[in-house]
Structure formats: structure tokens, C-alpha cells
Amino acid sequence: MRALFVGGVVDNSEMDLEGAQPPVHYPEDTGGGHARYRLHQVGKKDDGAVAYAVYGAPDLADEEVSRVADERAYARRFEATPEVFQH
Structure with a gap:
């Protein structure tokens, strides 16, 4: 699965997740009390497998992360259905 980042110093970056x-x-655990990127959206394939995860910078509103994810067309790119992650 791919991790996709919105905002902050790694905006528009991506990486593989195990x-x-x-x-x-x-x-997952910085141990230093620093703000971390928070999961906002998960894209799932037809078989239920997670294709991608969208993380937002700590200072970004949920609506802004969703807007940027839609603008970048992650769902279309990964041929997945986006789901908002409920915290």
C-alpha cells in the first residue's frame, strides 16, 4: 500500500507501507511528543484490500486534506474507492 502525504514538509510525497x-x-511512535501526520482517508480496492492511505499534516483541517486528495485524484490513480477514516 502507498502512503500519500498532504501538507507539511513532506507535502505531495509518497512511500510504501508494510x-x-x-x-x-x-x-507511528516518535517518542518525542512531536505532532505526527494523521490518517484521513483510505482507498480500498474491490476485494477490500487497502491500496493507499492519505495522511494529513497536524495543522490541516479534515476538509482541506479531502479537497487536496480529490484534486490529486488518488482514487482514480489507484483504481480504489476512498473512505474517510473515522478517528
Whole structure:
């Protein structure tokens, strides 16, 4: 699965993630009390597998992360259905 980042210093970056489910925060545990990127959206394939996960910078509103993800057409690119992640 691909992790896609919106906002902050790694805006418009992506990387591969291991596992079947994306972590709620990235990085998962900094241990330093620093704000982390938060999971906002998960794109699922027809078979239910997670194709991508969209992470937003800590200072971005949910609506802005969704708008940017739509603008960048992640769902179309990965041929997946986007689902808002409920915290």
C-alpha cells in the first residue's frame, strides 16, 4: 500500500507501507511528543484490500486534506474507492 502525504514538509510525497492496515499516525511512535501526520482517508480496492492511505499534516483541517486528495485524484490513480477514516 502507498502512503500519500498532504501538507507539511513532506507535502505531495509518497512511500510504501508494510501490512494490511495503515497506522493511524505516521510515523507511528516518535517518542518525542512531536505532532505526527494523521490518517484521513483510505482507498480500498474491490476485494477490500487497502491500496493507499492519505495522511494529513497536524495543522490541516479534515476538509482541506479531502479537497487536496480529490484534486490529486488518488482514487482514480489507484483504481480504489476512498473512505474517510473515522478517528
